[in-house]
Amino acid sequence: VVRFNYTEKGKWFEKVKTFHNEVVRTLNGQIFRDNDWWQRLEDREPEDHFVVSLDADGLIEGYMRYNTKDETFRIKDFYSINVHSDRVLWGYVRSHSSQVEEVVGTMPAHSSFPIIFKEPNVERKVYFDKMIRIVDVEAFLKLYPFVELEETLYVKVNDSQAEWNDAFFQIGLDGSVEKVLDAPGDKVLEMDIGAFSTLMVGFHGIDWYERNGQAKIAPLLIPVWRKALAVGYPSINENF
Structure with a gap:
């Protein structure tokens, strides 16, 4: 050493x-x-x-x-x-x-x-001391590393604090992203900005948010979104 x-x-x-x-x-x-x-x-x-x-x-x-x-x-x-x-x-x-x-x-x-450790003597305390918020959804989605896009995806984000985020977003098969005025009802994932932010960084899978009432999505779309999103629990070791 x-x-x-x-x-x-x-x-x-x-x-x-x-x-x-x-x-x-x-x-x-x-x-x-x-x-x-x-x-x-x-x-x-x-x-x-x-x-x-x-x-x-x-x-x-x-x-x-x-x-x-x-x-x-x-x-x-x-x-x-x-x-x-x-x-x-x-x-x-x-x-x-x-x-x-x-x-x-x-x-x-x-x-x-x-x-x-062979004989761990560890006391663990869990703190939820971090948060994330996507400030600009459109810019974020344009940088996001989608894994596998099987079809065009639509997401409706509800954001009462930032009107530019309160919109429909279309994600093309080539990963292109744009705001749209509307989308087919059975093709839309709808989430509030807080839950959507944690979804996109991998805090939980789409199934968890749907099961806990934080995502409105047709059952057939769940596996499509599951394939599209990167997997990996987020962690941060910094204080500001």
Whole structure:
């Protein structure tokens, strides 16, 4: 492993920043950090430390940002691309067992990381502390990576706060998107902006929203939308 802090960054800090953006590129909901973002983290928490796991060729395969205070090991970032780096980083945490009483950190609600431990002694608390809202539905849909479009899709978004979103949207077989004045009733998915926003980032599948009364959709359209939308539970490890 390689260890450093903000006062002894050296070459490894730049490598960690590059590695971080390479990893989050594969994750749904994570944010790319530019230099200003890293500087803000340093300004807020200058006492943080870094530990980096390297492979046999000296390349980064995982890193952790953390600090230890009042007998607590507090994990701020934990990014890893394989089991080896998982074990290296958790082994590093374990090496502090004589100095700390507890280890705390934040993980996505769907994470099953305790299963990698032989005898996990983990207390989990679930917080719904994040939200998402699509500000411009048309622009969002034009950038969305639809997976498989079997037919032209129509969605009616209800948005009482942003009139430009309160409309019908047509999604063509080629992924093109445009506002339309109306659409065939049996071909329309209708949702409020809040539920539609969480649907489009993968919080739940279309079936869940229909079952819970947050989506009006003909039963035959459910599998069509299921094939069209990307799968992947969103997670975010940032505070603004």
